Amino acid sequence: MRRTLDEFNDRRWIDKDGYQYVATRLGEAIASGIEDLIERVETERKLRSVWQWLPDAISAFPFETWSDLTITVAEPDAPYRPVGRFESLLRETTTVRFLRPEVALMDLCFDLLYQLIAEGVEMRLIDRPECHRYFLSTYPNRSSEMIRQDHFTILEHDNLPSYGTGLLDDCVTISCYERDSGTVHALIDTDAPAVREWAESLYETHRADARRVELQKSAESVPHD
Known part of the structure; x- marks a missing residue:
């Protein structure tokens, strides 16, 4: 010394x-x-640990933006930690716009999503057709009820990024999925203005090309629980 x-x-x-x-x-x-x-x-x-899953736009941001990222990674002894973080953020928002929410994330949050929609939270999801079919077949009663709400909109798109992008009231979330298993490897959330601007642009670009899902007739034909 x-x-x-x-x-x-x-x-x-x-x-x-x-x-x-x-x-x-x-x-x-x-x-x-x-x-x-x-x-x-x-x-x-x-x-x-999440660099390989990051969108190119995020890796191109200056270091100061990186330091504003909150990263929640799944661990062997806590595989659902990213989902738990996402649920905590959902409980604090009144609007949800999500590009590629993906079954692996939303299935574990379904009870909360159902509750939030019942409470009037405005939600718009853009995902792959097979994801919508999964929820309709797995939760036919509640899915049909959710679809009937004016503040719940489902859109589909055939060409989505490999990651999920959510826009909540106060933050942006990025879901990092394992390519092979589809599990949620990590969740990134931030209130950085630069990331918000990027996420808004990405979402709106895909929304412009997305198709509204006509699930009402399909829901009526699915056997109820």
Whole structure:
């Protein structure tokens, strides 16, 4: 420790003040730089495990935007941690717009989704046709009830990104899916304005080409529970 303090003193990074050392302006500059470096290393560490699933637009954002990302990763002892994080965000919103919500995420949240729609939360989902058919066949009664609500809209699109993008009141979520199993590997959420702007543009581009799903007749033909 003494050798380190002597080295800092030789470099004019610190001065001795009675029984303690205080940083000089040079020392404060170095300390600030070290703090920035530590923040970058910590951000890189949390992004490393999800980097391969990130949208190209997110990886192109400046570092300052990366540091605003909250990343929740599935672990062997907590495989549903990303779903739990998503549910906590859903409980705080009054609107949900979601591009590729995907069965692996929404199936585990179905009870909450049903409750939110009953409470008047406005929801618009754009997903693949096979995902809509899954929910209609798995939850015929509640799916039919949800479809009849004016504030619940289902659209379908055949060419969606490999990740999910959700727009809630106060944040954007990005769902990272395992390509082979379809499970939710991680959930990213952020209130960064740059990410919000990107997500709005992405959603609206796909919404313009999406088709409204005519599920009412199909729902009437599905056997009820």
